[in-house]
Amino acid sequence: MDVLSGPVAGVFRAPDVDYHAFAPELVLVAVLVAVLVVDLVLEGRGRRLVGGLAGIGLLAAMVPVLTLAVDGANRSMVGGAYVVDDFALVFKGLFLIAGYVTMLLSSDYLADDDYYEGEYYFLLLSSVLGMMVMASSRDLISIFVALELLSIPAYMLAGWRKRDLKGNEATLKYYLLGVFATGVMLYGMSLIFGITGETVLTEIGSKLQGPGASLPLVSLGIVFVIVGFAFKISAVPFHSWAPDTYEGAPTPITAFLSVASKAGGFVALMQLVFIGFLGRDDVWQPMFWVLAALTMTVGNLIALRQTNIVRMLAYSSVAQAGYMLLPFAVAGDLAKGPGAAMGPMTTYLLIYAAMNLGAFALVLAVARKTRSGEIASYGGLFEYAPGLTVLMSIFVFALAGIPPLGGWYGKLVVFKTLLDANTPWAIVLGVIAAVNSVIALYYYASVAREMWMRPVPDGDTTPVRVPAGLTAALSLCAVATVVIGVYPQVVARFGDLAVFSLLP
Amino acid sequence: MSVDYSWYLFLGAALFTIGAYGLLIRRNPLVMFMCIELMLNAVNLTFVTFSRMLNDIGGQVVVFFVLVVAAAEVVVGLGILVSILRRRPSATVDDISALKG
């Protein structure tokens, strides 16, 4: 905090700003401002232009991410509060791509709706910007600001259809629980600040390994912070907003929330737990154990009895968050140190992003014809849309974890972490996870059965017309899902990168 | 002549608890927003107290950010609420229950 203590000491040295390190965020801010201004000047007449500008902006922000990755140096700024390393870059890439795919999904959806407003893209870009900042935040203040920057636009996007009752309800529930979670997290942060006197995570980490770290107040702070983020990643019992918000929000936003927003929460948790709270695994490890076990089981059991595809995918994404929490629950027992749990989590998140975005893209494509979200409306899809049927089968079986489609590798690395830990608790958790995978297969397969074996419900077999943007998004996700399944080394490499740069 | 710091921390904890409890049991969206404010200001009080205790300006900087971001958050919330109440006057949270399952 030398910027702020400057005037007190009577000297002020302008901080050296590493513009290369900030370039992805700066590009995004410039595009964001441009989108707002262009939309204001054209007053909604240039909808294609605004959408195109936003899409190009997301791709343009990818360029500095790549140059930074090639450069490879770890850049630490503002006294260690903002760090650009491989971990940050892997996730910045993920957020930009997820944002771009959401953009592809949105363009035709918005054009069909009478809700078009230029602010849609502005808000989406703001939320992506928040996630980009989150990936680099290594300080309590910047984590809080990033969390709010990614959440506040998301509240508005969830309620985009403001004349729709379900949309209203979606946004109100999301907002109230989101703000509640923020309050709980902040209170936890205030306790941790009070005990350690630091806001930078590395400093908190070293203080929490010294004397005074075992105070009950520290444990309370850690629990509060984790509970705050458990809302964000929709872990049971803090998941109640997720299915309602997912159903009421516009489907592209649902895809965005279930992938990017959830990944944002995981990124924050990884940074907090593996840097800040590293020495206190006695507090967070049992907590994550319970969260993971509950999240998997409850998510899968409720998903079984859903009749609406979006709600089913919502509960499925709750359950998937449970699998992603598994490495947290055993991190303290790993021989290579807790940080070794980050690789599997990153790998799983990347794979999950591809298959879940794909599944929601497909729901969008089918809903263009059937105008329904019921699983029954998928009956006989193979008869009139064989291409979409094959794609949907790829995505649901990938989510279920059937080789050789992407999902199996994510499950493999997560189970391998449990075996590496090799404690009784880890084995019990492994058994719970295995049982859950079998339960999950049932409801994923029921979608496939509906598509391949059931008759068309209303006998209408006109082919589904899929617009170009949606086709691009679908192919991108399908290719990623299949390629990752066949050559898992691709994502495993990213997973490894994300680990080593963060370990001290 | 000064009051012991722990009293401020207790006050902060009490305000936070009242806010959290109110948010969970009240059904009027406006009252729920007030409870949110109560929680966030309890956090601010705790930060400022710790900041004084530790003689570290960092805690007060956090309060600046919390203040501003909380204002933005509540403005968005009120905007959402106004748009809902325009369609359905005098709605409580229990009335807004089209989504279940």
Added chain:
Amino acid sequence: MSELLRAYLTVVVFLAAAGMLVGVSLGMGRLLRPKRPSAQKAMTYESGVDPVGSIFGQSQVRYYIFALLFVMFDVEAVFIFPWALGLEVYGVFGLVEMTIFIVILALGLLYAWRKGVLRWV
């Protein structure tokens, strides 16, 4: 008496003094002033204009938008104060930073203006 209670004793004395001041001045007025009540005097004071409707009438939803805008821009000013205090210390760097900040804020105002929020209909 503990240190804490002693500290609050001053507060109690001040409270008593304040209560007495109000009581004495109002009581004196009551004793001295002439008393001629009329219906007009009981009316709500609306800056000389005859009041319309009940005092519990709801205000228009439009006030909300103005209030929300005000809260937003008012609170953002919190970042300008520390800079203003150390204006010379921060020099050109601070000036550039703050200009960017204010330009982005102004963009928000521009947005509100173009959306017609500032116009009273």
